[in-house]
Every structure is written in C-alpha cells, then in structure tokens.
Amino acid sequence: MANKIIAIGRQFGSNGREIGHRLADRLGIPFYDKEILNETAKNSGLSEDVLRSLDERPTKSFLYSLVMDPYSFGFNNPGYQTNLSQQAFQATYDTVKKLASDGPCVFVGRCADYALRHNPDLIKIFIYAPIEERIKTVSERFSLSEDKARSQINKEDKARASYYNYYTSKRWGAMESYDICINSSLMSIDKTVDLIVDYINSIEK
Numbered sequence: 591m592a593n594k595i596i597a598i599g600r601q602f603g604s605n606g607r608e609i610g611h612r613l614a615d616r617l618g619i620p621f622y623d624k625e626i627l628n629e630t631a632k633n634s635g636l637s638e639d640v641l642r643s644l645d646e647r648p649t650k651s652f653l654y655s656l657v658m659d660p661y662s663f664g665f666n667n668p669g670y671q672t673n674l675s676q677q678a679f680q681a682t683y684d685t686v687k688k689l690a691s692d693g694p695c696v697f698v699g700r701c702a703d704y705a706l707r708h709n710p711d712l713i714k715i716f717i718y719a720p721i722e723e724r725i726k727t728v729s730e731r732f733s734l735s736e737d738k739a740r741s742q743i744n745k746e747d748k749a750r751a752s753y754y755n756y757y758t759s760k761r762w763g764a765m766e767s768y769d770i771c772i773n774s775s776l777m778s779i780d781k782t783v784d785l786i787v788d789y790i791n792s793i794e795k
Contacts, residue, residue, distance in 0.1 A: 596715060601724060630685040
C-alpha cells in the first residue's frame with residue numbers, strides 16, 4: 591500500500607474515531623486524534639489545556655461560543671478569545687502538516703483534510719450514521735438517557751460543523767468535500783475498516 595494520508599471527518603456517535611483507530615492499526619501507521627493536541631502543545635508553546643478548551647470549537651461568533659460553552663475559556667474579552675482561537679487553529683494546522691510529512695498516518699477531525707488539501711496522497715473520508723443509531727451508541731457509551739444523548743449529539747455536531755465551515759470555507763459533511771462517505775450503521779466497525787482498505791487498494795491499482 592502506498593504512503594497514503596487518511597483524514598476522517600465524523601458525526602458524533604458514528605464510531606468514526608474507533609474506525610480510524612482500527613484502520614491505523616490494520617495499516618500499521620500512526621493514529622492522531624486527541625494526540626494532535628499534545629503534539630501541538632509541544633510545538634507551539636500553547637498549553638494543552640487551552641488547546642483542549644478550543645478543540646474543534648466554533649470561533650465565528652463570541653456569543654455563539656458563550657451559548658455552546660460559557661465556561662470553556664475563562665476569559666471575557668471577545669477579541670482575546672478570537673485571537674487565541676486563531677492561534678490555536680494555526681498551531682494545530684501546522685502540526686497536522688508536520689505529522690503528515692513524516693509519513694502515512696490517519697487523522698481524525700481537526701480540519702486535516704483542509705490542512706493537507708494539496709497533498710497528492712490524501713484520502714478524505716466522512717463517517718456518518720442515522721441519528722437513532724447514534725443516540726443508541728452515545729447513550730450506551732456515556733450512560734446517558736436518550737434525550738441527553740440526542741442533546742449531546744446536536745451540540746457536538748454543531749460545534750464541529752461551525753469549526754470546519756469557518757476555517758475551511760467548505761461545508762462539513764457535504765459529500766463533495768470528501769472522497770468517500772460511509773454510513774457506519776450498515777456494517778460492523780471491522781467491516782467498515784475492510785471497506786476502507788478495499789477502497790484504498792482499488793484506487794491505487
């Protein structure tokens with residue numbers, strides 16, 4: 591298999607992270623999700639706590655940020671927050687590019703498909719699932735009621751979409767932004783990984 595860089599976008603509760611992790615294991619290549627925050631902190635001088643508070647969070651509107659999570663920053667100056675968010679995004683963007691330059695790997699989220707858009711080895715994947723399936727997954731994973739699981743899904747998806755749309759000027763989850771979109775509810779996680787591996791192999795022939 592050639593030196594492919596795989597960027598995975600995912601709906602909350604679609605098992606996108608687990609699919610990415612197992613895919614990386616199957617291919618024997620590094621996996622980066624939350625691990626990107628640690629690498630970014632080491633390279634940028636920004637603390638991991640600050641990066642975590644801003645991770646895949648919208649920045650277009652300070653008011654929207656307050657609505658999404660009024661205690662996430664601990665600062666009251668909208669200009670300061672916007673500037674910090676921009677710094678965090680740029681630092682993450684640079685880290686993604688640096689990690690990709692080291693060789694094949696799997697990224698989950700963090701606009702990796704945009705950061706690496708000029709990389710000829712990039713494969714862009716979006717993992718989604720029907721809302722009822724995601725409610726079941728989130729409810730079981732976090733021991734939440736169905737109503738709370740639905741609320742958490744809506745909050746996380748809204749944050750991810752706002753973050754992605756703002757920084758990439760593309761539409762999160764829109765099929766034209768990706769090479770392949772997969773409904774993860776139709777197969778087991780391992781079968782979904784099989785499908786992705788078959789896809790990668792087929793486009794290399």
